[in-house]
Amino acid sequence: MEDEDGYFGESIAATYDESVADMSRPDVVNPAVDVLAELAGDGPALELGIGTGRIALPLARRGVPVHGIDLSRAMAARLHAKPGGDAIGVTIGDFATTRVAGTYAVAYLVFNTINNLTTQDAQVACFRNAADHLEPGGCFVIEVGVPDLRRLPPGQSAVPFHISPTRWAFDTYDVATQAMSSHYVTIVDGRAEHSSIPFRYVWPAELDLMAQLAGLRLRDRWEGWARTPFTSESRRHVSVWEKPSD
Known part of the structure; x- marks a missing residue:
């Protein structure tokens, strides 16, 4: 992944919210926040690639403590400038390998962000990093498109x-x-x-193997946040892997 002066530097951060306006509508955001808040329960959440807070801010407003990891200082600055953003901690670094203190009830990667890791090794490392941050019984959630x-x-x-x-x-x-x-x-x-x-596309079955290597097991896979069934015609999926509690 390129640093904050590259793909997600100031020039991108300045117009990012405008460019993803369709993904920021309440009818898009609320179902995702509903699922993540339910998985978090009384515990904290860790967002990998937190960006400008499209999901983190409304999740925090639900009472879920949220911490984020992001490579871009410019994107994090946009998050912290928003109402409530100063209460969300962000660690600057590559979310595939950067560690933060504590454990989390849920870690999540949304809006195709797993594809920002452009090698299989980095994607495997991301699963291991997420698993290391989860408490027993915690979940790792990814939203990503099916390769077209x-x-x-x-x-x-x-x-x-x-x-x-x-x-x-x-x-x-x-x-x-x-x-x-x-x-x-x-x-x-x-x-x-x-x-x-640049991105690296990844198949659902490949993600399941990455999860297995990280000690996680598939709990749910849906076509989207509304939990409709995933089928061979689905263009994207939301997958939930669980860290065993035993």
């Missing part, structure tokens, strides 16, 4: 996901390495500006 490879005809490596008069966005895939990148082309004053962010 069925939309790739032979010889094609790109899948568009947004097209408008002023903005085009598409993902590119390397099926040999599971590397992918999201590309954004924006028209500003008649000129095209391009940016891209």
Whole structure:
């Protein structure tokens, strides 16, 4: 992962909330907070990749103590500037390996953030790090899309996901390495500006094996936060792995 001066530095942090406005609507956020608050119970929560607090702030308002890990000081500064944000501690570091004090009832990674770890080794390390932070019986939760490879005809490596008069966005895939990148082309004053962010896509079964290596076991998998069943047609999943209490 690149440092806070790279992919998630000030230039991204300054407009991040605006760019994810659709993901910040109450009908999107509240179901996620409902699940996480239920899993936390009376215990604290740890958000990996806490960003500007889209989930952490409303979860904290439910009375759940939240701590976060994030690589970007710029994103954390946006969180702390919001009402209630100064009560949420953030440790700056790579969430795959950074340790914080204490244990947690739930640790969570939302909105495809596991894919920001661009190697399998880093994703495996993230599961181990999450498991090490959990109390017995605690849960690790990931929300991530299912790789959209069925939309790739032979010889094609790109899948568009947004097209408008002023903005085009598409993902590119390397099926040999599971590397992918999201590309954004924006028209500003008649000129095209391009940016891209690298990811590594990961399959549900692969995540389950990572969890097993970390000593966790699958408890639930849904299509989304409303807990609808996960099927072969699902475009994303919310998965919950539990740390054994015995």
